[in-house]
Structure formats: C-alpha cells, structure tokens
Amino acid sequence: MTLHLLEIEGNPRPSLIWYLENTIIDETFEEEDNGVTSNALTFPRLGRQHLNARLSCQASNTNLSPPPSKVIILNINLRPLSVQIVKKQEQLSANRSYEVECIVTGSRPAPQITWWIGSRPLRDNVINSSQSNLTRSVVQLVPEAQDHERLLICHAENPHLRAKSLEDTWKLDVQYPPVCISSKNSQVFVVLEKETIELICEVNSSPPPKHFMWSFNNSKEYMDIDPKYYKSRGSTSTLLYTPSTEEDFGVVSCLAVNTAGLQDEPCSFILAAPTLPTNLRNCSVLNRSVTALQVECQEGFDGGLTQVFHMEVLELPSMNVLSNVTSNISLLAVTGLPESARAHYFLILYASNAKGRSAISTLYTVVSRNRLTESPTPPSPSPMLGFFIALWGLLIAPICAVLAAVYRWNTTHNNRPTK
16 A cells, blocks of 8 residues: 655645654655655555554644644455354254354455355345454255255355455255155056066165165055065165066055155056057058058057067958068068059058057058059048958858857857766
8 A cells, every 4th residue: 555645835844754653654755846745655564453543644844833744544444354154063954944153253344244055045034243343144044955965155255355255164964854766766667477577766865764665556455565575775775576466566665764754755666567559650651662662650659568560461452461561660661562553552550569469550552653642541442442341341250150159169068067
C-alpha cells in the first residue's frame, strides 16, 4: 500500500512525517522546486495487526504552534483464519434431521459460508450469524442413503478475497436399510419345468446385511424358502430354484436385514413358463423374380425360448406346396420356383419354438414376366381361389371325422375295466 501526502504552502518549508499510532514510520519528505513538499509512504506489508490502527501525517515548520495532521483509520479486508465443523458424529441415520454447526474466525468483513454434499449445494435451512471476529453457520442436514461416504463441506470466503477461501469437510457415515440394486429388480425369467435357475439378490446397505430371507408367491400360496436352498455372503444372496410343476411358477422375492432395519421393498424375480411364440407381423415381399421370392416380417415375442421362422409357398389354384423354408431370422427366401408366364402364390408364415408354433400370417402374391404384385390375404378372394379353398375343406373334413371316430373308439375300448 502506498500513500501520498502533499503540502504546498508554508514558510519556511514544512517537514512531513508519517506516524503509526505514536511511532514515526517515515520522515523522508522531499522538497520540490515548485515549492511543494511531499512524503510518499509505502507499506511493504499490511497485516492483521494493523486493523483499526491510526495512521497520521504531520506537517511542521515551527515550534510556535501545534502541527496540523491528517489521520487515517486502517480498515483492512482479512481472509478467514479457521473453518471448523463442530461435533462431527460418527454415524448418521438416513432420512433423520441433524443440526450441524460450522464456526469461521478471522474474516473481515463477515465471510460468505456455503454448505455442500459432494457437488450438491445445500441452500435451504441454513442460518448464519456473526459476532465480532466469529461467524457461525447452522444447517439442518437430512442425509439420504446415497450420501453415504460423501463429503459434507463447509466453505467460507471473504467476498473481497475469494482466492483466500477455506473449508472443512466431514466424510458422512450414513446408516440405511438394504435397498435392492435397481438393475437386479423385477427381472423376468422364462424357465422350463425341472430346470434349475440361479437367482442372485444384490443390495446396497450401510452397514452390510446381517442376513437374507427368500420367499415364493403365486396366486394360490405364499411360502418362505428354507435357508438350505440359498447362500449369502456380504451384500449378495444366491438361490438355486427348480420349478417342478405349474404351481412352482410365480414371484420369488428376497429381503435383507441390517442393524438399520429391514429392507422396505424386496428384490423380485418373476418366473414364467415358456409359451408359444406370437405370430409374425407386417410381412412383405422385398425381392422377387419369376423363380425366387424374399419375404421379411417383424418377429413377435419368442415365448421365452429360441424361435425359428418358417415359410410355405403354395401354388394356386392347385394348393401344391412348392417350397418350405426355415430361417433363424425373420427374413425368408425361396429360390427354384418353376418358371411361368404368370403364377399365383399363397404364402404361409409362422414362428416356432420348443413349445410349438405360432398362429400363421399369410400373403398372396402374383408373379409374372411383366408384372409382380403382392398383398396380404385378400378380404375378397377371387372366385377361383375361393372354389379351391372350399374344395380343400370338403376333402379334409371327412378325413378328420374318420380320425375322430377312430380316436373315440380306441379311447372307449382302452378304458374298459378288465376282469
């Protein structure tokens, strides 16, 4: 800091002397040719000890009268000397309210105090008060489970000296009951009867779980699962489950317990029996020529099992099966169709898995040398197509009736009591 004092008038010329309180600190004044006397005071380092000190400059050219003087009171901006979070508790319980206090000393003017959990500011429920050299800040802290092992920060800075900030931290130990890891919850498993599946229950908690409990529930019953069927270690429990009948499919759940309490929402695993695949949708002919066809469909639900896709190509009006193709993807192609100037084809498409086949989807397409057309099974088929479909039904119906009669006859005779 540099201060300049100029004295213009005076005969004889005055002397200019700087005082700190009552101590002379600079008497090296200069006399210039224009009659001006000056004294430039340079403080090499202002310190905390100079706060409110009296700095004065006296001009004197005689002992006959008191020398005039100019007094300055030093008002200095000071950085915080200390920041401390008081009464740091060893453990906190999630979702409970705690009053946390931070004391800052040495800042002038009063510091700006902010609270943080990690990178998240705490702006609500904060009260700051200052008295003399001390500023107190109190925050109402309600820690959450995700705040475990995060830093609570009390940050103090002089608004005029932001580069000189200080802070104190507290690593939070938040106790909370077990919580299911979201990615592990409500999973659906398609399982065959007699198939053993490994179910893994994984939770977050503080402290770690003391023990786990597994249960089974369907529309008819609820039952606890014997601990001999599962193993637990740390934050994980593993169950080996084998459905033996249809009644063994349903929801398997696990709950964990620690010293903070019982898990609120269980980890759930939905066990479903495999089903037939759903039918193919939005089928359309992509590429075709006189002797080849390529059809693409949108596949449906696979029923929980690996599915494959089928296409049968029937010639109209004879209904002869010209080709039957199978594919692992819902893009089906057939080649080697007989050349014809104009051919009518009826396409039957479906998916299948180990449980059986889906409902069919159909397409009707016409292939000619000059024109290629296709459509879904038409709502108003041609008279020729209707005739042959009806004829096909008339031929099949008697055969089905005969087979049904034979089946009933065999059933009746096989169920007769023996003597």
